[in-house]
Amino acid sequence: MDEKLLEIRNLAVEYHTDEAVVYAVNNVNLTVKKGETIGLVGETGAGKTTIARSILRILPPPTARIVSGEILFNSTDLLKLSEKEMQKVRGNKIAMIFQDPMTALNPIETVGFQIAEAIQRHNKITHFEAEKRACDMLEMVGIPMERYSEYPHQFSGGMKQRVVIAMALSCNPELLLADEPTTALDVTIQAQVLDMMESLKKRLGTSVVLITHDLGVVADTCDSVAVVYAGEIVERGTVEHIFDFAAHPYTLGLFGSLPQLDSKERRLKPIKGMMPDPTNLPPGCRFYERCPEAIKECAEAPPPDVEVAPGHTVKCIRVKGDAA
């Protein structure tokens, strides 16, 4: 369990557009152990998807640039691999589930073909065997294999997402990147998909990076959490620890914004303000302007990572005093 599968060190990603440079991910450090499920939580635009896509190196080509950092996967730096070697990792060792199942499948190929294609790419087997395994995968995610030769438009959203999951798991990847796999689905299907991912994960022993902004999902499925804000990981630790002893004001704000069933309050408590413009990030703490507990020093220098408990780090200068 303690073996490191993936280690991201000082990752920085920028998007270069004609007008400006978007600093999407800045100095992110993240470790995923074997068999672990880690949740990446944060608001839209925080850089969660960019982190996941950097791991697979499938950022949108002309504008995105990985500026620095290392992504060690089983101790090899993925960023140093050639494109050809990287192709052998994609879909084979590391697979990804995308946010919107409606658009994630090629509309003019059969779903079976799209699964079999991935299998045949990474295994030395005949076309027929690949087809057979694709059928098995379909059955595994609860789609009868008679529907092998149907097209994506003939499936519902939930079923499409299951096809995407079948595709991602078809080569028994060691790491699964799930980018908001349930956001586009309605609540009942969400639960189905999550349950299925959970049981498949147990059966195949896959590590999962689960990107979500649903803290309920995190509590349900993850072993540890990393909270992403404005391209940085501001707090990370085990699920239990973070849910009980959240220390970063942003994480506290996230929990605070959840509706409470047992309280009489009728209004939600959102975090005030907006995320800073990623083309023009503040020099100090990124959360300074929205932070209810900000002090003058926060605006001056970026806060350090402070370890408040074993494995639980917080990017905030205020917590230092608490720990001392």
Next chain:
Amino acid sequence: MVRFIIKRLLMLIPVMLGISLVVLILIDVTPGDPARMMIGAQATQEQVEALREELGLNDPLPIRYGRFIWQLLHGDLGTSLMTKRPVATEMWERFPYTLTLVVLGTTLSVILGIPIGIYAAVHQRTWKDNTAIFLSLISVSMPSFWFALLLIRFFGVYLGWLPISGVDDWKGWVLPSGAMALGLTALIARQMRSDMLEVLRQDYITTARAKGLTEGRVVYRHALKNAMIPVIMVIGGIFGVMLGGSLITEVIYSIPGLGQYIMTGLYNRDYPVIQSGVLIVSALFAVIILIVDVIFALVDPRIRSQYTRKEKRKAGRQLAKETKTVETS
């Protein structure tokens, strides 16, 4: 699918009737007199009037229209006033020339345009892409008759490799097809590039990349097939328009094709030639659009499913129902 084709062919009938009526009205309001053209400027007004009566030109419009349709129903496209030969025969003789020219020109532009478009899209925002866009912009903007004359000047006159006009052997076809292909190549390349860029941005392309497929397979299998759909539309449109409108190329290289035929008909106010010519060309156009639609359906299962017969759809529903029971159980 067969049903769909038949339905579309039946729909052609009202379209053709409409076109022929519009053409007849246009002819009616256009100044000029075929009778005068036939017998020349020396003839007296009485002679012209007699000829008009004989040709039935003085009849009211509905009667002329009725007569034209009646002939058409008997498979008769009329007889040219000038040559006194059946229009159908004359068009049939000229059709192979136009068809050859259009097929050669379009094929050439497809063979060149599609790879150029893909190449530019894949190398988006690099000098390769910029060069391709720049060249295609020039090619689209260059008047085709001027380019045709340049080709004649260079290959025909200066180098003397190819004949400057006439299509007696394969050599004669080179310059006309080239002249025709230039603008079309650019058009197809630009269309291909923009569609390809559009498709390459799609999520399913990222999915394909995330599967570990090679870039070649991502582009040529997943992206190209999707991006081809609008391009096929453009190619079909070009092909159809060119069948009736390859006029400039035909005139410059003196190819006895349909465009020239209808043009001569227009000069001479040769009413049957104009009427039937326009009718046939538009029918061809409509058939080509139909073929394009069929190709669409073959490429895109979403369109295909709209055409499949009801029984099949019912079977599909049954299957879905069974699936549901399996799911819930």
